[in-house]
Amino acid sequence: MDQIPTHRRYLAHEAPFQSFSPAFVSGGPFLSEPTGFSAFSPTIDVDGSLSDAFSVLNLSPVTYADPPPEFFQNTFAGQIGSSAGAGDGGDGGEGFFHSFNSPHVGVNSFLNQQRWSGDMEFLRRQSSYGFDFDQKSNLDSKKLLYFTPQSSHIDPEIADKKLKFQRLDDYEQQNPCSCSKFQNQNQNQSQSQQSQYMSLWDLRELKEGIYRMAKDQNGCRILQAMLERATMEEVEVVLSEVVNFISELMKDQFGNYLVQKLVVMCNNDKKMRLILSLTEVPTEIILVCMNPHGTRAVQKLLENLNPGQVKLVMKALYRGAATLAVDPNGHHVIQYCLATFDSDINKPILTEIANECYRIATDRSGCCVVQACVEHSRGEVRRRLIAEIMVNSIHLAEDPFGNYVLQHIVGLNKPEPELTALLVRQLKGNFASLSCNKYASNVVEKCLNETGEEISTSIIMELVTSPKSSLLLVDPYANFVIQSALRVSKGFAYDCLCNLISKNMLSMRTNLYGKKILERLEKKRVNFA
Numbered sequence: 211m212d213q214i215p216t217h218r219r220y221l222a223h224e225a226p227f228q229s230f231s232p233a234f235v236s237g238g239p240f241l242s243e244p245t246g247f248s249a250f251s252p253t254i255d256v257d258g259s260l261s262d263a264f265s266v267l268n269l270s271p272v273t274y275a276d277p278p279p280e281f282f283q284n285t286f287a288g289q290i291g292s293s294a295g296a297g298d299g300g301d302g303g304e305g306f307f308h309s310f311n312s313p314h315v316g317v318n319s320f321l322n323q324q325r326w327s328g329d330m331e332f333l334r335r336q337s338s339y340g341f342d343f344d345q346k347s348n349l350d351s352k353k354l355l356y357f358t359p360q361s362s363h364i365d366p367e368i369a370d371k372k373l374k375f376q377r378l379d380d381y382e383q384q385n386p387c388s389c390s391k392f393q394n395q396n397q398n399q400s401q402s403q404q405s406q407y408m409s410l411w412d413l414r415e416l417k418e419g420i421y422r423m424a425k426d427q428n429g430c431r432i433l434q435a436m437l438e439r440a441t442m443e444e445v446e447v448v449l450s451e452v453v454n455f456i457s458e459l460m461k462d463q464f465g466n467y468l469v470q471k472l473v474v475m476c477n478n479d480k481k482m483r484l485i486l487s488l489t490e491v492p493t494e495i496i497l498v499c500m501n502p503h504g505t506r507a508v509q510k511l512l513e514n515l516n517p518g519q520v521k522l523v524m525k526a527l528y529r530g531a532a533t534l535a536v537d538p539n540g541h542h543v544i545q546y547c548l549a550t551f552d553s554d555i556n557k558p559i560l561t562e563i564a565n566e567c568y569r570i571a572t573d574r575s576g577c578c579v580v581q582a583c584v585e586h587s588r589g590e591v592r593r594r595l596i597a598e599i600m601v602n603s604i605h606l607a608e609d610p611f612g613n614y615v616l617q618h619i620v621g622l623n624k625p626e627p628e629l630t631a632l633l634v635r636q637l638k639g640n641f642a643s644l645s646c647n648k649y650a651s652n653v654v655e656k657c658l659n660e661t662g663e664e665i666s667t668s669i670i671m672e673l674v675t676s677p678k679s680s681l682l683l684v685d686p687y688a689n690f691v692i693q694s695a696l697r698v699s700k701g702f703a704y705d706c707l708c709n710l711i712s713k714n715m716l717s718m719r720t721n722l723y724g725k726k727i728l729e730r731l732e733k734k735r736v737n738f739a
Contacts, residue, residue, distance in 0.1 A: 413437075413444040420451040421459075430464040434471045445475050449483065456487045457494045460507040470510040478516065485511075485519055489526040496530035496540075505539040509546045520555060528558035532566045541575040545582050553588040560591045567598035568605070568612075577611040581618040596629065603636040607650040620656045630657070634665055641669055642676035645688040658694045670695045670703040680714050689723035693730045 413436055416423065423429030437448065449472065452459055459465030473481065488495050488511075498504035512520060527534070527543070534540030544563075547556055563570055563583055570576035583595055599606065599615060606612030616633060623630040634657060637644065644650035658666050673682060673695065682688040692707070699707055711718070711731060718724025 413440060413447050417447055417451060420448055421455060424452060424459055424465045424468045425462050427464050430468050433468050437468075437471050437475050440475065442477070445472070445480065448472060449476065449480055453483055453487050456484055457498050457504075460488075460498050461501040461504045463503055466503040466507040469507050473511050473514050478519070481511075481515060481519060485515075485522055489522065492526055492529055495523070495526045496534065499527070499530075499534055499540045499543045500537045502539050505542050508543050512543075512546065512550070517555070520551060524555060524558055528562055531559040531562035532570060535563055535570045535579040536573040536576040538575055541579050544579050548579075548582045548586045553586065553591070556586070557591055560587050560595065564591065564595045564598055567595060568602045571599065571602075571606055571615045572609045572612045574611055577614050580615050584615075584618065584622075596632075600632060600636050603633060604640055604644075607637065607644055607653045608647050610649055613649040613653050616653045617656045620653070620660050623660050627662075630661055631665065633657075634661070634669070638668075638672070641672045642678050642682065642688075645673065645682055645691040646678075646685050648687055651687040651691055654691050655694045658691070658698050663698075663700060666695075666698050667700075667703045670699055670707065674703075674706045674710050679710055680717075683711065683714050683718055683727055684721040684724045686723055689727055692727050696727070696730050696734055 413420070413433075416433075419429075420433065423433055433448065437445065440448070448468075452468070452472070456469065460469050473484065476484065488498070495508070499508050512523060515523065524547070527547070530540075531544060534544050544559060547559060553560070560583055563579065567580065571580045580595075580599070584592070584599070587595060596619075599619065602612075603616060607616055619633055620630050637653075637657075641654055645654050654669070658669055673679060673691070676682070682692055696704075696707060708731070711727065714724070715728075718728055
């Protein structure tokens with residue numbers, strides 16, 4: 211058996227490398243003579259920058275070792291060397307390295323000239339830098355071939371740590387669970403380093419640049435991190451720099467986060483200065499609330515104010531309450547106030563909304579605000595709001611958004627059945643026409659399903675005795691009302707419905723919506739049988 215070449219002792223698992231193009235491996239055994247640079251493809255200018263060569267060959271840096279100093283006694287010029295081997299073991303390899311004087315050198319010649327033994331641990335501890343063609347492959351088999359000599363000596367412990375970090379990506383792919391502990395330790399170490407770094411900064415030194423930093427993504431993050439451990443004196447420095455621009459920062463995509471952090475760190479006196487600056491121009495806070503970033507900042511401000519400070523903000527907000535209620539961003543502030551603060555504090559807002567109840571209730575955002583007003587208001591202002599809704603109940607029922615307000619009132623039937631009874635009285639005489647409307651039919655169904663037997667029976671009898679009763683059975687929307695009526699009806703009301711269906715059986719059997727009613731009737735009969 212042929213003696214295994216020296217270089218093969220350094221190739222782990224006897225596995226050939228696949229990363230070079232065929233031009234590098236098409237010689238069979240390793241090149242026994244130095245091979246010129248021009249013999250390889252792709253062609254690379256040796257005088258070009260190292261980065262250009264790496265870019266062409268798709269090389270990526272890894273952390274590998276310096277050979278012993280005596281290895282470079284026969285110095286080489288910086289060239290590309292390659293080798294490929296085949297034989298009994300069926301293995302081979304190729305490499306890229308930099309040397310000093312020799313114009314041409316192959317990996318085989320390079321390995322034959324070296325005098326060190328195959329002490330892998332020694333070479334690993336002497337490692338500093340190199341390049342790998344395939345980061346995902348087994349790097350142990352390549353680390354002797356890809357390196358760049360360095361003049362400095364590295365402490366073995368540092369080299370050990372570098373090698374661990376070097377192998378992290380490959381090891382994570384094979385052992386994802388076992389890396390989690392290391393990742394957590396690394397994150398904690400990074401956070402600790404960041405804290406130490408931030409402790410070297412002083413907000414007073416950044417005084418003149420705080421406003422500009424607040425409007426920058428990274429600058430804002432730095433300021434927030436520094437505020438977390440800032441003293442009151444440092445908080446005052448930040449506040450004095452931004453208080454005159456508070457509304458502008460609250461509307462800024464990055465600055466609003468600094469304002470939110472600042473509000474948390476300020477005491478009551480400093481918060482009062484923010485409020486006075488924000489409400490100095492009455493319309494300014496309204497414009498901030500209508501901004502997608504400002505609406506969050508205002509809610510954060512309200513969250514951290516005492517009752518007296520909240521009232522000051524309310525005096526500025528109520529003037530634009532109706533406008534904010536129908537704004538895609540502003541309505542969030544109004545709903546936050548309604549859900550968080552007492553009805554007495556919200557009274558100015560509730561009054562403004564009641565003044566324009568119908569316009570707000572027929573808006574996509576406004577209908578949600580009106581529902582919140584009904585749920586959270588108390589006393590005289592609530593009675594006024596309910597009265598405005600009832601007066602416009604028929605128009606609201608037929609509106610794409612207003613119908614949700616009426617459904618919400620019906621949903622309050624258990625705690626407040628008088629509201630539902632009041633609404634049914636307002637809609638009485640119109641249930642048949644409302645049942646044929648796309649939106650109002652939902653209100654009629656809600657009344658049937660959520661109310662007691664007395665109210666539901668009165669609605670059913672109105673539907674059955676209506677001149678349009680036969681049309682309800684084949685209507686695209688009214689058929690759902692009839693199905694709900696079948697489900698909740700009892701006694702005389704149920705008999706009247708069955709009689710109406712029997713009279714129109716023939717027309718219903720040929721109609722898509724009539725068939726659904728017949729299926730519902732049959733199902734109920736089976737359940738009762």
